[in-house]
Amino acid sequence: DEALVETVEMYYREQGMWRDDAADILYSSTLELDLSTVEPSLAGPKRPQDRIALSSMKRQWEHDIVQTFGKPTSESVTTTYDDHTFDLEHGDVVIAAITSCTNTSNPAVMVGAGLVARKARERGLTRKPWVKTSLAPGSKVVTEYLDAAGLTEDLEACGFYLVGYGCTTCIGNSGPLPEPISAAINTHDLVATSVLSGNLNFEGRISQDVKANYLASPPLVVAYSIAGTVDIDLTTEPIGQDPAGNDVFLADLWPSQSEIDDIVSSTVTRDQFSTEYASVFEGSEEWRAIETTGEALYDWNPTSTYVQEPPFFDGLTREVKPIMPIHNxxxxxxxxxxxxxxxxxxxxxxxxxxxxADYLTGHGVEPAMFNSYGSRRGNDRVMTRGTFANIRVKNHLAPGTEGGYTTDFTSGEVETIFDAGMNYRAAGIPTIVLGGKDYGMGSSRDWAAKGTLLLGARAVIVESFERIHRSNLIGMGVLPLTFKEGENADTLGLDGREVFSILVDDAVEPRSDIEVKVARPDGSESSFWTTCRLDTPVEVDYYRNGGILHTVLRRMAE
Structure with a gap:
């Protein structure tokens, strides 16, 4: 495509990034990698940065089931599903998903997954009956070359049927587990697992029934669906037995690089991509059938449970008010x-x-039609109620609970965080959030900041922030503060029952020290110093305006 080549060259020349291939390049730093140290790996059970070598997976699981989840290494319940009766145990894989995130854009690993399934099929192996499997590529090109290679039938024989294109299991849209399996997990508090080829595995993200989630390559996803458990060393233990009773190992199923290359070179073509994306901006028939008014401004529908006019500009004035302390x-x-x-x-x-759920039910939405938080991001009423509502959230102000509860100090009762937030707002009481290290890590989700604001929180005080979430808090007018080095809520004796006054004012400067006064329930008082994480003059200006939305609107009105 000559036009594309010309566009790319023009762009990179304008950016000062066009260079002569013959020139010697002087790099400011270099990285040397010993390829012999590269080995198959997974990540989990709660964070994508927690890498586990495949050879260490069983040993790590045996550690985590006791130390992370507080369970005995062995516990099982007999379950019947789909004409199969089996013992469901800690560590059993109940979800194995080849998902759209990242990995399905790589033909080598997708073909590799298909070849693992093919070799397993040839040896008479398939997924375990308790494993829910799915294939959700990010592009129709993937299914084209899998079809062309004859690998689709092999994947389906292992349970990996196409369920759609785009975000599914990796964002929590795996759908419910079969009722008998879900009931067994929850009745007996089993630590079930998932193995998926996505890129994030934070708590409560993949499935409400699954506490341990592992990221893996598509071929390993297929392998773990066959093994049915993460409590196995796939480098030394058999993945299963063939019909003759012979042990089958992962090494017997793993394809060679030449096998993968031969299929990729013969089935993945440029024409597949150009054909599939030629009309991408036209949309599907369903998309084109959507009725629109043609007006420049959106006509808000007050009965919609998907899109509502947000309150972010309510009460906004042209005048910028000075920054004031946050009292009590x-x-x-x-x-x-x-x-x-x-x-x-x-x-x-x-x-x-x-x-x-209460909100949606009150507006006539049946539970089967709740959909997901991600699908309802256009409705602040849903999203505010969903803030801190992750089923795995543990709030120290509501010990013994999980899933978004707190102590409401206006009543002394344990309430949902949403109800408490609304009670505080109605009483004119500002609120804050206390946290530890790496607060806000993960997806750069703007609603994590929007929801915090709409619950009434004026500041977040933690040991350290993830960069993007800190920026998003400022963008919504919420003040980010960090404890001083070596200090945190526990070292300062803060249990969350105190009343806080944050002495920030209009003279605040980037990364300046801000005093926080504390009034304790016993009548004693103390104070501590924090670092203001408004890191630049621009961020100070955003905060003074009440966030980036207010800043932009005021500039447009000038």
Missing amino acids: ARVLAKLGDSITTDHISPAGAIAHNSPA
Whole structure:
């Protein structure tokens, strides 16, 4: 495509990034990698950065089931599903998903997955009956070359049927587990697992029934569906037995690089991509059939449960008010380390006993039609109720609970975080959030900041922030503060029952020290210093305006 080549050259010349291939390049730093150290790996059970070598997977699981989940290494319940009776145990894989995120754009690993399935089929192996399997590529090109290679039948023989294109299991849209399996997991508090080829595996993200989630390549996803458990060393133990009773190992199923290359070179073509994407901007027939008014402004539908006019500009004036201290704030949530944006604003299924579910039910939506938080991001009423509603959130202000509860100090009762937030707002009481290290890690989800604001939180005080979430909080007018080095809520003796006054004012400067005064329930008082994480003059300006939305609108009105 000559036009594309010309566009690319023009762009890179304008960016100062066009170079002569013959020139010697001087790099500011170099990285050397010993390829002999590269080995198959997974990541989990709760964070994508927690890499586990495949050879260490069984040993790591035996550690995690005791140390992370507080369970005995062995516990099982007899379950019947789909004419199969089996013992369901800790570590059993109940979801194995080849998902759209990242990996399905790589033909080599997709063909590799198909070849593992083919070799398994040839040896008489398939997925275990308790494993829910799915294939959700990010592009129709993937299914084209899998069909051309004859690998689709092999994947389907192992249970990996096409369920759609785009975000599914990796964002929490795996759908419900079969009722007998879900009931066995929840009745007996089993630590079930998932293995998926996505890129994020934070708590509560993949499935409400699954506590341990592992990221893996598509070929390993197929392998673990056959093994049916993560409590196995696939490098030394058999993955199963063939009909003759002979042990079959992962090495017997793993394709060679030449096998993969031969299929990729013969089935993946440029024409597949150009054909599939030639009309991508026209949309599907269903998309083109959507009725529109043609007006420049959106006509809000007050009865919609998907799109509502947000309150972000309510009460906005042209004049910028000076920054004022935050007096007599209560703690809405006291959280621990590694609180992710999935903890703060989940994107997956809406739990049936949640404030968001109550809202939808009250508006005539049947539980089967709740859809997901991600699908309802256009409705602040749903998303505010979903903030801190992740089923795995543990708030220290509501010990013994899980899933978005807190102590409401206006009543002394344990309430949902949403109900408490609304009570504080109605009483004119500002709130804050306390946390630990790496607060806001994970997806750059703007609703994690929007929801925090709409719950009434004025500041977040933690040990450290993930960069993008800190920026998003500022963008919504929420003040990010960090404890001083070596200090945190626990070392300062803060249990969340105190009343806080944050002495920020209009003279605040980037990364300046801000004093926080504390009034304790016993009448004693103390104070501590924090670092203001408005890191630049621009961020100070955003905060002074009440966030980036207010800043932009005021500039447009000038």
